[in-house]
Amino acid sequence: MKKLINDPQHVVNEAIAGVAAAHADILSVSYDPNYIVRNDAPVSGKVALVSGGGSGHEPLHGGFVGFGMLDAAVPGPVFTSPTPDPILAATKAVDGGAGVLHIVKNYTGDVLNFETAAELAEADGISVRSVVINDDVAVKDSLYTAGRRGVAGTVLVEKIAGAAAQRGDDLEAVASIAEKVNAQMRSMGVALSPCIVPHAGEPSFELADDEIEIGIGIHGEPGRERIKLEPADSIVDRVLGHIVEDIPFASGDRVLLLVNGMGGTPLVELYIAFRRAAESLAEQGIEVTRTLVGNYVTSLEMQGFSITLLKLDDELTELWDAPVHTSALRWGR
Amino acid sequence: MKKLINDPQHVVNEAIAGVAAAHADILSVSYDPNYIVRNDAPVSGKVALVSGGGSGHEPLHGGFVGFGMLDAAVPGPVFTSPTPDPILAATKAVDGGAGVLHIVKNYTGDVLNFETAAELAEADGISVRSVVINDDVAVKDSLYTAGRRGVAGTVLVEKIAGAAAQRGDDLEAVASIAEKVNAQMRSMGVALSPCIVPHAGEPSFELADDEIEIGIGIHGEPGRERIKLEPADSIVDRVLGHIVEDIPFASGDRVLLLVNGMGGTPLVELYIAFRRAAESLAEQGIEVTRTLVGNYVTSLEMQGFSITLLKLDDELTELWDAPVHTSALRWGR
Numbered sequence: 001m002k003k004l005i006n007d008p009q010h011v012v013n014e015a016i017a018g019v020a021a022a023h024a025d026i027l028s029v030s031y032d033p034n035y036i037v038r039n040d041a042p043v044s045g046k047v048a049l050v051s052g053g054g055s056g057h058e059p060l061h062g063g064f065v066g067f068g069m070l071d072a073a074v075p076g077p078v079f080t081s082p083t084p085d086p087i088l089a090a091t092k093a094v095d096g097g098a099g100v101l102h103i104v105k106n107y108t109g110d111v112l113n114f115e116t117a118a119e120l121a122e123a124d125g126i127s128v129r130s131v132v133i134n135d136d137v138a139v140k141d142s143l144y145t146a147g148r149r150g151v152a153g154t155v156l157v158e159k160i161a162g163a164a165a166q167r168g169d170d171l172e173a174v175a176s177i178a179e180k181v182n183a184q185m186r187s188m189g190v191a192l193s194p195c196i197v198p199h200a201g202e203p204s205f206e207l208a209d210d211e212i213e214i215g216i217g218i219h220g221e222p223g224r225e226r227i228k229l230e231p232a233d234s235i236v237d238r239v240l241g242h243i244v245e246d247i248p249f250a251s252g253d254r255v256l257l258l259v260n261g262m263g264g265t266p267l268v269e270l271y272i273a274f275r276r277a278a279e280s281l282a283e284q285g286i287e288v289t290r291t292l293v294g295n296y297v298t299s300l301e302m303q304g305f306s307i308t309l310l311k312l313d314d315e316l317t318e319l320w321d322a323p324v325h326t327s328a329l330r331w332g333r
Numbered sequence: 334m335k336k337l338i339n340d341p342q343h344v345v346n347e348a349i350a351g352v353a354a355a356h357a358d359i360l361s362v363s364y365d366p367n368y369i370v371r372n373d374a375p376v377s378g379k380v381a382l383v384s385g386g387g388s389g390h391e392p393l394h395g396g397f398v399g400f401g402m403l404d405a406a407v408p409g410p411v412f413t414s415p416t417p418d419p420i421l422a423a424t425k426a427v428d429g430g431a432g433v434l435h436i437v438k439n440y441t442g443d444v445l446n447f448e449t450a451a452e453l454a455e456a457d458g459i460s461v462r463s464v465v466i467n468d469d470v471a472v473k474d475s476l477y478t479a480g481r482r483g484v485a486g487t488v489l490v491e492k493i494a495g496a497a498a499q500r501g502d503d504l505e506a507v508a509s510i511a512e513k514v515n516a517q518m519r520s521m522g523v524a525l526s527p528c529i530v531p532h533a534g535e536p537s538f539e540l541a542d543d544e545i546e547i548g549i550g551i552h553g554e555p556g557r558e559r560i561k562l563e564p565a566d567s568i569v570d571r572v573l574g575h576i577v578e579d580i581p582f583a584s585g586d587r588v589l590l591l592v593n594g595m596g597g598t599p600l601v602e603l604y605i606a607f608r609r610a611a612e613s614l615a616e617q618g619i620e621v622t623r624t625l626v627g628n629y630v631t632s633l634e635m636q637g638f639s640i641t642l643l644k645l646d647d648e649l650t651e652l653w654d655a656p657v658h659t660s661a662l663r664w665g666r
Contacts, residue, residue, distance in 0.1 A: 004606055007564075018604030021607060058600040058604070059600055229335055231340075232337045232339050264596075267396075268348045270351075271347075271351030275350045275351035291354075301636065327626075333664070
């Protein structure tokens with residue numbers, strides 16, 4: 001295992017120290033309990049957004065802390081949910097009196113720990129609403145999940161709900177926008193290689209030299225099927241087919257197309273995949289009006305990618321376009 | 334070799350088609366000869382910036398085409414210089430009457446082909462100036478280079494010279510800013526793993542399971558030494574030591590610190606490296622006033638990273654902070 005790390009037990013603490021040093025203009029970091037928080041938090045009168053989960057998916061979630069997006073991110077150990085303590089501490093740190101929205105990816109540990117933290121926060125007089133993200137169409141139940149998993153679409157929820165909070169929507173309205181984005185989006189991933197959790201020291205699964213996993217989870221959980229490596233266009237067509245038929249997306253829809261890298265895939269390959277996805281959607285009469293390509297929700301050094309489609313309307317488009325200033329997503333200021 | 338590609342011969346053309354589809358609001362792509370150009374080019378009266386080189390280093394250079402940075406990028410085949418033809422075509426396409434600056438990484442093929450293109454453009458009445466980037470302190474001469482190689486610092490030259498052109502500086506002034514940035518910056522890289530050029534199908538070099546290469550080139554050219562894998566902090570200290578002593582950087586300097594991923598390194602590891610670099614610079618009295626962390630100048634799926642330091646003054650800082658709107662670097666609009 002070759003990794004650019006020191007002690008495997010210190011990976012998360014050292015990485016968030018790096019985040020703090022690199023982005024002091026945007027955020028600061030608290031340790032023990034660990035969380036990353038906007039410099040100007042709590043923003044009085046604004047609904048605050050808190051997300052979190054296991055580390056190893058960077059830039060998710062810490063890269064999305066800042067103006068127009070998250071107020072705090074709570075990084076657990078690699079691929080392991082944070083406990084209720086740091087979630088509660090982050091929730092208290094960002095509450096500006098208008099309540100807090102928890103954005104939770106659908107994994108059993110995350111859901112339970114955010115739930116506990118929400119109950120404790122409510123007991124302290126903070127209004128909390130939660131939205132559980134479950135955009136992955138690959139499998140119904142999985143290793144760590146009852147129901148569909150939450151994957152790369154999470155970044156779209158964080159951006160759009162963050163913009164709603166920033167424009168002054170109340171807690172119910174922000175939660176309802178987040179629910180709407182979750183309901184209108186679908187994702188699916190593919191792995192060309194596994195990844196290695198630092199303190200485990202070996203791959204969580206194996207893939208033969210000519211095999212890929214269709215429908216991989218962001219922790220390497222099994223997907224739908226293992227197939228022989230195919231040309232990029234065939235892989236994209238398979239994955240996109242499953243996504244489109246799920247809602248279904250239909251001719252005349254306007255969509256945001258996200259082609260997300262799993263961490264170890266070169267950008268040049270992501271653009272090859274994007275090209276085919278855009279081409280195929282055009283053939284189906286589905287209009288791509290917003291785009292995002294890059295490493296946004298990763299699985300350490302895994303080679304692979306995921307596709308996310310989000311059905312857009314005027315309101316969601318406007319919220320997507322609204323200014324954002326985080327380390328990983330920034331425009332308009 | 335597992336790659337998300339179709340025919341290895343079509344990698345570049347399909348990738349730039351993806352770039353065109355993803356970023357139609359910023360740029361468009363011409364084929365045969367291949368180049369990527371700002372939608373609003375030529376900008377009348379503005380000095381135009383053209384860069385380029387072998388593909389496989391994405392987002393360099395196409396990801397930096399747009400307002401406040403490059404007017405055109407010329408992608409050659411993977412790790413292979415573009416011929417003079419597309420460089421000339423791009424130069425003609427972006428000349429707005431104020432001349433064109435060529436930003437050339439110091440590799441023999443790039444230097445020769447940009448030189449030829451510049452002569453042909455001059456013969457057509459276009460004023461061309463060239464700046465050759467050679468920020469890599471690792472080796473004096475290398476596989477494809479006489480003199481020091483041009484590596485990750487190229488993105489800093491493109492940003493800062495691009496801002497100078499955008500504010501209306503004339504060709505001499507923009508060239509002089511670019512030269513100044515090149516003179517005040519130093520870089521060095523490390524590889525944990527090799528990468529595979531698609532049409533070659535096998536790694537360009539081998540590294541044992543416990544070996545890393547200090548001073549790697551962005552095409553996998555040999556560096557200074559091969560050593561056993563060390564903790565991240567030791568690796569950072571070695572590399573940063575070579576960089577700091579080269580100019581040298583000294584106590585009281587203000588610097589931009591870029592920790593650049595080679596393509597296959599997870600962001601969480603880049604932040605661990607950033608943390609140590611920032612800590613070490615602080616210990617030496619060198620003040621980090623601007624930062625950049627992520628995959629900016631890559632080597633396909635290579636695992637590794639590079640560090641770049643640029644000595645800042647008020648003018649360079651102001652130009653760095655100026656608005657930019659490209660697919661890979663965006664702020665202020």
